[in-house]
Amino acid sequence: MVAVTGKKAPRVRLGIEELVSRPPDWIKGLRLGLLCNQASTDSCFVHSRDLLLARFPGRLRCLFSPQHGFFSEKQDNMIESDHGVDSTGLPIYSLYGESRRPSAAMFADIDVLLVDLIDVGTRVYTFAWTVVHCLELAAETGVRVVILDRPNPIGGRMEGNLLTPAWSSFVGLYGIPMRHGLTLGELALLCNRGMAIGADLSVVPMRGWHRDMLFPDTGLPWVFPSPNMPSFATALVYPGQVIWEGSNISEGRGTTLPFELFGAPFIEQDEVAALLAAMPLPGCLLRPLLFEPCFGKWAGELCRGFQLHVTDPDAFRPFRTSLALLQVLLGLYPDEFAYKEPPYEYEFERLPMDLILGDRQVRLALEDGVDILELEASWQQELAAYREQCEPVLLYR
Secondary structure, X not given: OOOOOOOOOOOOEOHHHHHHHOOOHHHOOOOEEEEOOOOOEOOOOOEHHHHHXXXXXXOEEEEEEOOOOOXXXXXXXXXXXXXXXXXXXXXXXXXXXXXXXXXXXXXXXXXXXXXOOOOOOEOOOOHHHHHHHHHHHHHHHOOEEEEEOOOOOOOOOOEEEEOOHHHOEOOEOOOOEEEXXXXXXXXXXXXXXXXXXXXXXXXXXXXXXXXXXXXXXXXXXXXXXXXXXXXXXXXXXXXXXXXXXXXXXXXXXXXXXXXXEEEEOOOOHHHHHHHHOOOOOOOEEEEEEEEOOOOOOOOOOOEEEEEEEEOOOOOOOHHHHHHHHHHHHHHHOOOOOOEOOOOEOOEOOOOHHHHHHOOHHHHHHHHOOOOHHHHHHHOHXXXXXXXXXXHHHOOOO
16 A cells, blocks of 8 residues: 655655665775754654664765754854764764864764765855865865765856955855855865866766756755754845845844844834835845844844845845845945954954955955946956866866
8 A cells, every 4th residue: 555645746856855765886885974064854854863873884984064063053154063962872073152163173084074064055155165275185185075965056157246255254255246146066066176186976866856956846855954044035045135134124033034134223113215216126025024133133123124025046146145235225224334353254353244245356346336237247257267277177067
């Protein structure tokens, strides 16, 4: 008797599913480590750790966790997690604790580091840079790194200026745009080559994923990768809305709709809406509302702001939209608006907004009132060069 659940099989098979269903010859007899968090599951919600323990008994030696902790329990930036022991008895090494880099001792008992993390396609999301630090140590120690690939939930579109070296930090270690358009496997390959790391790196690719897919197209369940990334809708606006972390505008932390909501007590919605009406911001709608964050900026205070609704994901430009909003708020509220002061992601001198934008010149252009489309046009040549640089590492079309 076959139970009928009504659930369709996902269109996309994940890297972890490919690995355990068809183990490659190279994995025989090797000791394994796994960089993951609570969201690292297959399409049936079975955790990758458990899949590896069942498929390769006695071979998984340790776990590594990125920012926010193994269970994604740490809410904000610069909230560290400790090393620990998993319920299976495996040690968990935190890579967002007293250091953001693994130590040689952490790699001493493994031959291969498997990486199974959900990236959200945005330069400032730190999981990719944790992987880069692992690649750097792997190159020194001879440990092999294998990315178990997952979809870029916001697809293969690329948008924004490239990070410049002067503004490198843990929210951007390599010259990629804000919306980078790659899977984590592709991004690791790009950085391993472009940063001349030279680690022994390979990718277990997905089956069925294409660059024009958004997450709902995959048929996979959404499992939140970090505490303020609760849904696909959050991921879709994040490449723009994350800029509010560099200001006194609430990005919606402390609400049930982080990054979709934004605002502050001093905002007058009609003034903002009037200026935005003439701007080329396709694919979205800004709905005025009031909200009170339970924690974070303006906790317990009434904020006037908006919910950002994406009405046409193909037309929507998250980075352009949020830069336009920032420029409007800079002009309307010069006395009330403020940039966040350091520290931010362990940078204690440079302005957080510049680190997030990846280039101080972007902020200065916004302050000078440069037209958004003119600003966007100014980085198209470097964006085209980035697309060309990505070609050799693209695993999907």
